[in-house]
Amino acid sequence: MSIRVSSNQMVYGYQKQLNDANYRQTKLLEQGDGSKLHRPSDDSVDYSKYLRYTVSENENTQYQENVNTAISWMKTSDAALVNMTAIQTTFKEKTVAAANSTNNSDDMKAIGKEMMAEIQELVSLGNTMQGDSYVFGGQKDLTKPFSMSTEEVNRGLAKTLDENQSAYFSGNSGADDAGSLTQMLSLTGSDGNTYYLNTRDGYIYTKDFVENGYKNVVAQDSSAIVDPTRDAVGQLAGWGSTSPTEKVSKYFKNTGEIIDKTVELSGATATTGSSVPNIGSLTFKFDTVKQQIVTYQGDDKGVSMVKKNGTTEPVADTVNVTGPEIFGSDIFDDANSGNKVSGAAMLNQMLTVRAQVEGLDNEWLSKDGQTVADGVHATTVNTQTKLGARQQLYESVNTMLSNQNELITSDITNVSSTDVAKLAVQLMQEQTIYNLSLSLGGRILPQSLADYLR
Template sequence: MSIRVSSNQMVYGYQKQLNDANTRQTKLLEQGDGSKLHRPSDNSVDYSKYLRYTVSENENVQYQDNVSTALSWMKTSDAALVNMTSIQTTFKEKTVAAANSTNNASDMAAIAKEMMAEIQELVSLGNTMQGDSYVFGGQKDLTKPFIMSTKEVERGLAKTLEENQAAFFSGDGAVDGSGSMKQMLTLTGDDGNTYYLNTKNGKIYTQEFVEEGYKDKIASESRTQVKDGDEIGTISGFDPAQSGTAKVADYFTNTGQLTTAGEGFSTGITVDGKTVTLKFATIKQQIVTYHGDDKGISMVKKNGTTEPVADTVNVTGPEIFGTDIFDDSASGNKASGSAMLNQMLTVRAQVESSNHKWLSKDGQTVADAAHSTTVNTETKLGARQQLYQSVQTMLDNQNEIITADITKVSSTDVAKLAVQLMQEQTIYNMSLSLGGRILPQSLADYL
């Protein structure tokens, strides 16, 4: 019994096999671009891995861009801070030189002029830009952060405590959050004497006690801190720790400028049986105002949980120039962002007025504090910069690993591809040759 095979069936089978061979060859030719994955059906497992690796690569590239931008921002900031600390070092030296009582009025005027030039340079450095952004302006990076007034104003005069003084008086109502007291407000009496006000509890001390007398208490009574009775009087209700009581903000702006209420302030105390009227001591000087904010700019450097502090790449005015008695946490004012600049302007004003005594004590302490504040900020920024440099190295290594994974899962094996192409081409050519000889004879026999 013979089995008849129709010509249509034979032709269809031949065409299908020929088309399959052609399809295989075409797919192999697609890999000539270097990739063996063009669609999920090529290899579903490898394609799934390829997609995951590609997402990781895109994330890595974004983090690398963030880190690169962050490092550029921090290098610009660091360069400005280095120049600032250098200027402040010179400013300290000039303060020491100005404290020498042998300087005449002409000498002091020359030093004051040099100091003003240095402060103006600090303000200029505070307005350093990266592209079109001010690096020290916080998140208000499009607003010029530091502006010096052209006119002089009446600014309160702070008594900046030396290290030993601060240690002694810090036990007296220190509520500024740091556990220490660094400054007092200077008062002038109608008896011609100077007094100091602890703004944290309203206690008033004589100049002699704050500057020298406290040492006798330490020596004679073997105590390390001030106690009740050392004061000569108290301003009633002056206790920032309690709501509804007087604060520095009631009499001064956050830059230290005396307000109308401050101008009208006076209080009486009894000294040696006599009533003395006290008012706030002031000095006429220019002031610098800060128009940025204290918010950080974050540039995320790796996936995972958000770390706003660790990812912050900028430093702000309050960090560079600290706070003083007029804008610390106990003052009732918000941070000015220019405290140390205004303190340096006070030093400069004292130089101009040839106040050698003030310069020999408070002036040098202020200059030291200004320099120390900026150096601390520079150190913190340097630590963050090193962290980002370490992350940059890590991201570079990760990128190499991810790229290798992508290559392994998606790239064509050229040698293997060449062999497969030759095989498929040979099969295809053989099919064409065989079909050319067999199909016509089969059809003829059938017919």
């Protein structure tokens, strides 16, 4: 009986050792796929590091995808903006050419036709797509942003101030988003004369003073700014007060289309220095020009593509530019107008220029027309510059993410990969031990039941 117990113990001990050797060999063979970590029990410390590194790698991969998509989006946008600025440069040249009083009606009609083709191309570029998305539509990127009307409407005629005029008349009128007054509304008085209305304070100026008279004031004092009580001929009530009853939005849509062409303004109060003593008895009508209108169906919201973890940066992470950024705003849709931003202000001003060309208004083109053309080009160039700066930032981040990915990959390799040379030696050792165990067991363990009976 004692022999049998002893033999059983010996058999059990041998089997356990043999199984342990087989288990160690199997564990080593698992590492043949290149990884030494298949479960937390393999190495709890390294496995926890491996999990952290893997999370970092997944985040890095997602950020790289975001950045690459953003760069692609911005390159598409930039290419469209480059073409836009080139067209606007040509448009400026045509405006200068049209202002030449030697042009006959056929010349002006030809220039107007070329201008319309250029505006239509700008509208087409405004509808540039990246995949299924319109890159200039804001967050409404699945909606075609720009469209031009087929019919002509009556649009308000604005007096666009040049740099010197803007500097002078911005004095007491309140500043717009750009920090200066850039436009006034053109009016025709019941006396047949043209006047300009500052919609921010309701003051009315004669056409001659806005275009020429202010220069006499500046000649006497180079630092002079507008003094409405001295320079204006009158003031319309309800404009520019704390709680104004009169706003541009009461008379015009944000595209500049007049709501009621028959409306008349009256009740002007003469100012101290008025050169029109009977200003109070005059009525005024808004000047208009018949033209097509471009509308914008997108919004002014940014599309963000996060490029790194941490706090979100809506401005820095924005990869798109919108209609309002490309085509600015004007007197009909700026912050003071009471209207929402139209998103197509400069396009509609270009259509005004084109309408004035076909109307043979050389005087307007030589002053307002050229100022408008310059402003249109400058607005788009400014937007393109900002987009280019953001694109450079994303390209720098892309390089940084690539470098980080290499480091993370290296960390993962160091913590999880198999040391092939060491593994080969361990496998040979375990295989040798296993084979010796089999050989030894065959000699020591009882061969049959007869051995127990002896």
